[in-house]
Amino acid sequence: MKVWWLAGGAAALAVAVVVGVVLTGGDPVAPAKAATAKVTRGSVTTTVSAAGTVQAQQSRTLGFTGGGTLTELNVKPGDVVAAGMVLARIDATAAQESVDAAEESVDSAQDALDRAETAQATAASTPTATASRPPGSQSGSQGGSQGNGQSGGQSGGQGQSNTVQIASDNLLSAQQRLNNAKLTLVQANAKLAGTVITAPVAGKILAVNGTVGSNAGSSVITLAGTGDVVVKAQFTEAEVAHLKLDQVARITLPDNPGAKYDGKVIQIDPAGTVSNRLVRYAALIAFDKVPDTLLYGQSATVAVVTASADGVLSVPSTAVHDGKVVVRVNGRDEERAVETRLRGDVNTEITSGLAEGDEILTAGR
Known part of the structure; x- marks a missing residue:
């Protein structure tokens, strides 16, 4: 019995070896190689991302200062x-006729003012009656003559003053x-200028109300400025805590990912x-340069850079565990303590x- 059991065990072992060789194609199984990477110098950034929609922050409604028949729509x-x-x-x-009439009124009023200025200057320079009275004539009725002279001078002065x-x-x-x-x-000129709509800023036309030949008023064209x-975009409470005004962002559009x-x-x-019991905060991200093919209302993804460090040593973040990394030196792996600062989306400073x-192991030991 014992001999049979030993023989049976040996046979089973031989079968297992044969099966193992067959399953592995005849070669022994090699241990998986650990992925490694080099310590590099460059930039480390951390971002928060969110989905949003493209829209006009401010639009302008353009129209005419008065009603009229639309003769041109470009x-x-x-x-x-x-x-x-x-x-x-x-x-x-009609607006041009009003301007012509107003210009004629200005010319007429200017002529009247010129005549009034001349008349005023003439009146101011006219001598009084006393200034033209002849000297001498001392007589016995001197007092009376003097009285008559004074009376005449006063009358002349009053007349001059009235004039x-x-x-x-x-x-x-x-x-x-x-x-x-x-x-x-x-x-009148403002009304004439109001018969033409010009774009106050560069931008994109959002809506047009009216056709050539129809009556148009104060609301014809809606324009969104380029700027x-x-x-x-909508950010969670945890994400919005890292947002600040003027932070740099990268915008991705679905038509050109x-x-x-x-x-x-x-x-x-x-x-x-x-x-759904989740609080979100809206943030507006402006384009530095708006693409010509941009569509209002289309979806977009934004990644806002909340922190960054340039020209620093960094390793893949997956290589750092509890302040330690595994370094490969002369074919041997050794664990080493490191100090870190900024943990970015991909790398850690x-x-x-x-x-x-x-050379370090990217996934630790």
Whole structure:
């Protein structure tokens, strides 16, 4: 019995060896190689990411100062326009007639003012009656003569004073008339200018209300300025705690996922909104340069850089565990304590314990 049991055990062992050789293709199983990486010098960044939508932070409603028939419409929704471009016009016949009439009124008032100034100057320079009285004539009736002279001088002086006052009043009236005429001309020119809509800033047309031949008023075109385009993204409570104004952001659009557009944080809402018991805070990220193909309402992803360090030693974050890394030296692995500072999204900054070029295990021991 004992001999049989031993023989059976040997046979079973032989079978197991054969099966093992067959399953491994005849070669012994080698231990998996540990992934390694070099200690490098470069940048370490940490970001918070969120999804959002592209929208106009501010839009402008453009129209005419008065109603009229739309005679020219040069844009449609989606068009990109430059500042100063003529977007639309209405019939300006009546407005031009008002300007012509106002200009004639100004010319007439100016002529009247010129005449009033001349009359006022003439009245002021006219000599009094006493100034032309002949000298001498001392007689027995000297007192009476003197009295008559004084009376005549006084009458002449009063007449002179009245003439000057009338001329001064006429001059003031003429000046007021000219001022009113000029104001009317300014208003008429403003109304004429209001028959044309020009783009106040470069931007994109969001909406157009009206067609050529229809009556148009104060709301015809909606324009979003180039600098007014933002991504409104929602961040969690933990994420928004790291956000600050003017932080750099990278924006990704679904129609071109390989492109990264630069931007920055321009607004962080102080109050959050609750959705499914999760509080989120909205933040606005503005484009540094808005893409020409940008579509309002399209989705976008933003990654805001909340901290960064440049020109520092770093290793993959997966290599650091409890302040230690595994370093490979001359084919042997040894554990080494390191000091770290910034733990980024991919790499961790090393301040001591390693040198540039050291080989470390990326997943520790």
